[in-house]
Structures are given as C-alpha cells and as structure tokens.
Amino acid sequence: MNAPINIAGLLKKTKAVFRFNGGVHPPENKAQSTQRPIGQLALPEKLVLPLRQHIGNIPKIKVAIGDHVLKGQLIAEAEGTVSAAIHAPTSGTITAIADAVIPHPSGLSDRCITITPDGKDSWIERQPQDWRKDELAPLVKSLRLSGIVGLGGATFPTQIKLRSANTAIHTLVINAAECEPYITCDDMLMRERSEEIVLGIKVAKRLLDAENVIIGIEDNKPEAIKAMRMATENTDIQVKVVPTLYPSGDARRLVYLVLGQEVPHNKRSTEVGIQVFNVATVSALYRYFEFGEPALSRVVSMTGNVNQPQNFEVLFGTPLRHLIKAAGGAKRDTSHFIMGGPMMGFNLPSDDVPITKAANCIIAASPTLFEPPPPAMPCIRCARCADACPVSLQPQELYWFAKSDNFEKAQAYNLFDCIECGACSYVCPSDIPLVQYYRYAKSEMIALDKAKEAADIARERNEFRLARIEREKQERAAKHAARAQGAKTADSSEKTTAPNDKQAAIAAAIERAKAQKAAENTEPKNTTHLSNTTKAEIAAIDARRASVGLTETKMTTNEEKQAKITAAIASAKAQKTDANQAANETPIKNDTLAVDTEKQAKIEAAIARAKAAKAEATKPQDKGVQTKPSADAEKQAKIEAAIARAKAAKASALETKEQQAKED
Amino acid sequence: MLIALYIMLGLALVLGAVLGYAALKFKVEGDPLIARIDAILPQTQCGQCGYPGCKPYATAIANGEADINQCPPGGDEGVHALADLLGVEYKPLNEEHGETKPKMVAFIEEDICIGCTLCIQACPVDAIVGAAKHMHTIVASECTGCELCIAPCPVDCITMNPIVETPENWKWKYPTIPIKPAIHL
Ligand code: SF4
Ligand code: SF4
Ligand code: SF4
Ligand code: SF4
Numbered sequence A: 001m002n003a004p005i006n007i008a009g010l011l012k013k014t015k016a017v018f019r020f021n022g023g024v025h026p027p028e029n030k031a032q033s034t035q036r037p038i039g040q041l042a043l044p045e046k047l048v049l050p051l052r053q054h055i056g057n058i059p060k061i062k063v064a065i066g067d068h069v070l071k072g073q074l075i076a077e078a079e080g081t082v083s084a085a086i087h088a089p090t091s092g093t094i095t096a097i098a099d100a101v102i103p104h105p106s107g108l109s110d111r112c113i114t115i116t117p118d119g120k121d122s123w124i125e126r127q128p129q130d131w132r133k134d135e136l137a138p139l140v141k142s143l144r145l146s147g148i149v150g151l152g153g154a155t156f157p158t159q160i161k162l163r164s165a166n167t168a169i170h171t172l173v174i175n176a177a178e179c180e181p182y183i184t185c186d187d188m189l190m191r192e193r194s195e196e197i198v199l200g201i202k203v204a205k206r207l208l209d210a211e212n213v214i215i216g217i218e219d220n221k222p223e224a225i226k227a228m229r230m231a232t233e234n235t236d237i238q239v240k241v242v243p244t245l246y247p248s249g250d251a252r253r254l255v256y257l258v259l260g261q262e263v264p265h266n267k268r269s270t271e272v273g274i275q276v277f278n279v280a281t282v283s284a285l286y287r288y289f290e291f292g293e294p295a296l297s298r299v300v301s302m303t304g305n306v307n308q309p310q311n312f313e314v315l316f317g318t319p320l321r322h323l324i325k326a327a328g329g330a331k332r333d334t335s336h337f338i339m340g341g342p343m344m345g346f347n348l349p350s351d352d353v354p355i356t357k358a359a360n361c362i363i364a365a366s367p368t369l370f371e372p373p374p375p376a377m378p379c380i381r382c383a384r385c386a387d388a389c390p391v392s393l394q395p396q397e398l399y400w401f402a403k404s405d406n407f408e409k410a411q412a413y414n415l416f417d418c419i420e421c422g423a424c425s426y427v428c429p430s431d432i433p434l435v436q437y438y439r440y441a442k443s444e445m446i447a448l449d450k451a452k453e454a455a456d457i458a459r460e461r462n463e464f465r466l467a468r469i470e471r472e473k474q475e476r477a478a479k480h481a482a483r484a485q486g487a488k489t490a491d492s493s494e495k496t497t498a499p500n501d502k503q504a505a506i507a508a509a510i511e512r513a514k515a516q517k518a519a520e521n522t523e524p525k526n527t528t529h530l531s532n533t534t535k536a537e538i539a540a541i542d543a544r545r546a547s548v549g550l551t552e553t554k555m556t557t558n559e560e561k562q563a564k565i566t567a568a569i570a571s572a573k574a575q576k577t578d579a580n581q582a583a584n585e586t587p588i589k590n591d592t593l594a595v596d597t598e599k600q601a602k603i604e605a606a607i608a609r610a611k612a613a614k615a616e617a618t619k620p621q622d623k624g625v626q627t628k629p630s631a632d633a634e635k636q637a638k639i640e641a642a643i644a645r646a647k648a649a650k651a652s653a654l655e656t657k658e659q660q661a662k663e664d
Numbered sequence B: 001m002l003i004a005l006y007i008m009l010g011l012a013l014v015l016g017a018v019l020g021y022a023a024l025k026f027k028v029e030g031d032p033l034i035a036r037i038d039a040i041l042p043q044t045q046c047g048q049c050g051y052p053g054c055k056p057y058a059t060a061i062a063n064g065e066a067d068i069n070q071c072p073p074g075g076d077e078g079v080h081a082l083a084d085l086l087g088v089e090y091k092p093l094n095e096e097h098g099e100t101k102p103k104m105v106a107f108i109e110e111d112i113c114i115g116c117t118l119c120i121q122a123c124p125v126d127a128i129v130g131a132a133k134h135m136h137t138i139v140a141s142e143c144t145g146c147e148l149c150i151a152p153c154p155v156d157c158i159t160m161n162p163i164v165e166t167p168e169n170w171k172w173k174y175p176t177i178p179i180k181p182a183i184h185l
Helices: A005-013 A136-145 A158-163 A185-192 A194-208 A222-231 A251-259 A279-291 A320-326 A384-388 A395-403 A407-412 A423-427 A434-489 A501-520 A532-548 A560-579 A586-593 A597-615 A623-630 A636-649 A652-663 B002-025 B032-040 B054-062 B075-086 B118-122
Strands: A047-050 A074-077 A092-101 A109-117 A171-176 A212-218 A237-242 A274-278 A297-304 A310-315 A336-339 A361-365 B104-108 B158-162
Touching (some): A074 A109, A158 A279, A171 A251, A194 A212, A212 A222, A222 A237, A279 A297, A297 A320, A384 A395, A384 A423, A395 A407, B032 B075
Antiparallel strands (some): A047 A109, A092 A109, A336 A361
16 A cells, blocks of 8 residues: 555545455356245254364363253353353254264364254243343353354354453454355345344444444345345444455455455454454344354355255254255255355265354355366466465465475465465466465474474473482482481391381381280281291392382392392391291291381282292292392392292292282 | 773773673573474484483484484484484485384273383383372373383283374375376377
8 A cells, every 4th residue: 555644544434445455256156045035944853063163172061962951051061262162952862972074174073962853942041131231241251151153164262252352442344245156144144134133243342342343245245235234224333345356255355345454464353453253143142142042053055056055044963964955955966065165165075964153155066066177287487376366475486385395485475374265276277276285284384383392392291200210319319328327327226227207107116016016925927827938938028129129128228239138148047947946937027017118018919929828838939039139139120020930930829819819 | 092002902891791791691501402403303202213312312413423314203304304404414214223103192901001100110201190000091192102111011001003183183185186198199
C-alpha cells in the first residue's frame, strides 16, 4: 500500500473492499446444493463420535459402555487448555468405546464413542443463560462445557478465542465468504437463519467487548446478502460484500478485504485487535446461551455426484452413508468422497466414517467431476504460482526445497505461512501437486521438531541420572568411611556394629530382641535343629552377602579383600562348629539378627532354603557353596547369578518348590 | 605528543579492564564444540557408538578420538550434520556399530516381570518405574529405544515394539508422481 494514510482512511469510510494479492477463480459449482432448503435427517441407527474432532487435546471420556445418556449430556470432557467437550447428540445407550475409522487424511482409526439411539430424543435438563446481562467471566468459562468449535473447518475450540482477552478486540469480523467451490452450508444458513446469526453476533460482540462488527460475504451469494442486510437493519453491524475470489474465506485475507489491514505474518489477528468468527459458529454460540444447547449438530453440504445435492442439519456422529442416502444416493460412477472443498479437502477412506464438527461439506467425486490429475511435468519457472499465491510466497522455490528435503531453506522462505489453499497447484501449467509437497515438508518439519524436543528431554534425564549416580556414590563412600571409623573404635566387642544413628537404632532393636530371648530362654526356631552342613551353608551365604555389602556384619571396610577374609572366617567357624556341637548356635544367630532390615526379605528366602534342605535330611551339598566366598564380589549381579547356579546344583525337590513359589 | 601517549595508555588500561571483566563475566562453561556436537546426536544413549552415551561420544569426536560415523540411531542425516558442523568429509555410517533402525519403544510384559530392578539400573534416561519385587513398567514417552534394558532382564520380559502410527503422529507422505508412459512412435 503506497497510498497516503488519509486516503486509506477515506477509503475505509466509504466501505470499500481491499483486494488481496493473487487468488484464483475456480468454477463455483454452488448452485446444485442451494436448490432445496436445509433438510432434516431421520435418526441413524448408530452415532459414532470420534474423540478427535477438534484441534487440541483429546477429551476425557466420562461414560462407560452400557450407560444410558440423554440428548445433550456430556460424554467427554475438555482436557487441558485447548480442547473441546463432546455431548450425546441424541438419547440412547453407549454401545461401544473402541477404535473406528475417522474422517482424517491418514485414513487411520481412532477412539470413538458409539451411541445407539433409543428413538426418544429426550433432552437432558437444559440451562439457558442470560447472555445479555450476566457477568462476562462465568459466561465465557461456561463455554468450556459447550463443545463449540470453529465450524468453518478449522475446529479451533471457541472458548479459547473468546478467552484471550490480553489485547482488547476492537473489531469482530464474521466470516461468511465461503469461498471454496461446492460448499454452501453457510450460504443456506444465512438464507434461512439470519436472525439467529445476528443474535449470535451480538453474543460474540458482548463477550469480546468489540466495537465494530463486519460481516464479509462473497458477491456470489445474493440471497444470503439480502437476508443478512435485512436482519442487520437498525443495528451497527456492517455487511460487506467482497468479490468472489478464492481464497477470500481465509481469515487473514478476509480481514484485509474488509478492513484493509494486513495482519503481520508472525502475529495472530487478535494481537492487532481483530477476531474472526464463522457464521455457523456464532449461531451455535447463540443456541448455547439462549437455549442451553451444546454443539450437537451442524449444517453439512452433501453435493457432487449425488442424485439430490442438498444441505442437511446433521447430528455429529451420523455415518456418512446415512447422509448420502438422504441426498438421493450416490450416482453409479462415484469413485470416492471428499470432505471439505475440492481445493483444501481430503479424500475419505470410506463412506463409513462419521460426520464430525469439521465436516462442512461432503462431495461425491467421480472421474468426470474430478479428472485424475495428469502426470506432473518439470517446473518451467513460469512463476504463475507466485502470482496466484494469496500469501505472496514463492511457491516454485518452496517446491524445490520441499522436494529436495531442504527444510531449513523452506522455513527461511516461510513455508509455515502457506495456508495450503491450493491456488498455486490450481494454476500450475506443469500440473505439479505443489500443496502435497508443502504438506509433506510441513509434517516432516513438525516431526523433526518433536524429535528434537524428545532428544532434549532425553539428554536432560540422562544428565540427571548421571548426577544422581555420582551423588549416591559419594554418599555411599562417606557412609563407608564413617562405618570404618566406628568399627575401629568398637573392635573389641563383636556385637556393637552400629556406629551411626540408623545403625544405633538397629542395634537397640537387636538388644531388645536378645533380652527378650534370654528371658524366655528360647532359640530362634529356624536355626535350632539345623545340621552342621546347613549351618555352614548359611554361614557361607551370610559371608558372601557381607562381602557384597548387603549386611553390616562385622565389616570393617567394604573392600573385596576384607570381604574374602570375613568369608574365610565364617567358613572356618562353621567347620569348627562341626566338631564342637555345644557352641553351634552363636555365629548364625548373630548374623541373622544383625542383618540390615531392608534385606529382610532376602534373609527369609535363605531361611526357607535352609529349612527345605533340612527337611531333605541333609545331603552333603556344600561343594558349590564352599567355592563362592572367594568369588569376585565386585558386582552384585554376578553374585546373584552365582547364587542361581548354586541353587540349580541343589536337589530337585528344592528346585520344584522354588519354582512353584515364583509362579505364584 | 605526551598527551597522545597518555590517552593511548589510558585507553589500553580501560579496554583491558573491560575485556578482563567480560572474560570473567561471560565465561563459557564447558566446551561449546562438545555441546554443539551433542546437540546433533540423537540422545538415544544406547552406547552403540562405543562410548557410554552421547555426551562421551561427542567429547571423543571433539577431541579427535572418534570418527563421525559411529552413531546408528543418528543415521545418515546425523553423519551429514556432523560433517557440516566439523567441516570434514561425509562418510557412510560405519556398519561395525550397527545399522539405523526405525525408532522403537520398549515394553515390559508385566505378568512375567519378577521385579528384579535390573532394567531400572540399565535405563539411561530413567524411563522405567518399579520397585524391588514389584512389577516394573516403561514410561513410553520417555523411552529412547536404546535397548539397554533388554539384556539385563533375567526372565526376558522386555520387548521392543515399533511405534504405532496414529492420527496424532501421522505424517503426509512424499508425493508419488505417476510415471508418464514412454511415447512410442
Ligand atoms: S506455476 Fe508450476 S511451472 Fe510455473 S513456476 Fe510455479 S511450480 Fe513452476
Ligand atoms: S498453497 Fe501455499 S504456496 Fe500455494 S498459493 Fe496457497 S498459500 Fe501460496
Ligand atoms: S550411538 Fe547411541 S549413545 Fe552413541 S551417540 Fe548415537 S545415540 Fe548416542
Ligand atoms: S526403557 Fe529400555 S529401551 Fe527405553 S530408554 Fe530405558 S533402557 Fe532404553
């Protein structure tokens, strides 16, 4: 714009429209579906509601299979900030919560809630709100329960658009351009429900506290323009007729068309005080506040290769097949179905998918209506695509970068500003599917970004882990040092092994137990009648345990050598007790009691083994056990493996017993 | 003449002080080259490169001890990026270190897990939760797919599963262009 400011201001006052750069004019094909009024559908046999119907987080399911739900009942609740609720579109029973094919370009399945209608269509108790007088904050907050999303096709949760009040909105633009060929749902809505739309605009205007409201309608909808002009009479709402040029329905293009204001490419329109709502969205807002009706249905154009193209009021979740039947069925040469318009829509994987909040139009396609694209030819650098691009990008450059996976360059050329309108592909004389390349590049870049994020998190977690291991190592070293100190001072007494606080407590407990035992004059049952072989085995085990640092038994240092010495002493003691039966209990008792409480479970296992061995009438089996105390004690894992081997060497009766225990 | 000398001397002192202060104030912690190499590495922490993690490998590259083509999870792109960063010739991935596989995520068969905690000790990113003698499980979102937990499991209850395609992580495919039939004359 090189016109002086005052002239621009003058132009604004004269309600002129501002033409944007580029754009194309494909055949409109809108007349077919505007011959009949908006039709009502019979209740389908089942309603399949995908959880993924909007941009943002998947909502949380609030019902279970078998539940009976009423029309308008919340069945999935908005989760997190950007999310939208889902309601039961009619009364009935939840018959499935499972994966089913959803209308998505991937053709993949996703979680859906299936309702089988009971035919009564009975409402839950509705709670209308006085949107004219009630306080703003609670009104906006309650929208979280409405399930309303942008019905122009973007499906952005509406409550977020009304909530972001950090910059004051001065102008509300109502998007009624409906620029894509074939789509007529907004056109029909304006023709038939202009009053409701105007009330909806008033709701949005109040909630946003906007001063000006401008409705932008393309000039190929004279009846809708007339209806809206009549409905807005005596209000301060302006109706602006914009020339028919694809993609004038893009929010930024429309803002420029009606206001002459370019929204900077790195900013949202709200940051410059402008908010854009679709006509169908505002009418849903009105119904929500005035009647307490959440988002349950929308107007869908069923057009293209069907016998009676028409717009229908369709409950969300209605199977597409049901809608096709209502439109007189698809003609025989129908090859597939497109959701959205022919420029930006995508092919549906089957006619079994449900209608969702995003479905503004379904086109039955046939080879005659949509000729298969001729094979792409090399780019001849004619720059027609650049002339057509409404965002003033360089599509031919973006094509090269996307094609060669040069994502960095593509980003530098603002690939993410591309609105995927398809104007460039439309004009390309070489029939290059340019948008497909852009979509590919964009999703690759998004995936790379996510991978980078994940790598950053992994790095952080790894660093944290290493730091933790280091810290634990130091703590352990400090503990050992303290213990060594304590053991030196208390060397004379065999039983005082606890120099620090924790160990003091343990020692006290041991003393108590001993005192009790002395009073009752009993021995621990599990060690009373053991054979000498078994005792030697237990002693060896305890010694090994001590060598790995599992217990604090008389360990002066945690060094290997020391452990080996301890083990040797233990086995020597055991041998001695073989000869001397009178004094056989002491070492075992002490070791068993002085054990760290944390490892109690392990001890119990050892005792169990000992018992089992006793029951077996003591076969000499310490062959494997004797060698173990001298084994490398560095790694606990190795020791455990060794224990396992020793176990294997034991009698089969013992083994089966253990296995049974494990399987339990 | 003397004034000019004083001015120069004064300037030298002032600038020297400023530089000295800046050197202290804006001191770069660690080796920036290591950090930049580490930023390229995929952080799988699998050790296939022969080093106990990505950072040690990055350090080894920075010190000229390791080649740039030893990280299979980073793949060909990783080698290219390293070659670009270091200004050295690209070379194909060294097959001795393994081959690039699609990213996987570990899964613990929870009925079989005996709660031995060995996998927890092996996981480089603490993606496994559990306690001794209790069932363990993997936090899939944090798992890097390094496979280090597979070997230690005494009952072989950990498997690596490919990441399932969902509408959430689905990507648009590279356009396939129909080949035009050759013209016969
Ligand atoms: S219109 Fe097609 S052929 Fe022309 S410059 Fe663009 S991409 Fe190339
Ligand atoms: S698809 Fe993107 S590059 Fe092509 S005309 Fe539209 S905005 Fe421009
Ligand atoms: S091989 Fe594994 S540990 Fe080594 S750099 Fe690559 S991802 Fe990191
Ligand atoms: S869970 Fe297993 S595969 Fe996943 S990061 Fe941890 S050790 Fe690696």
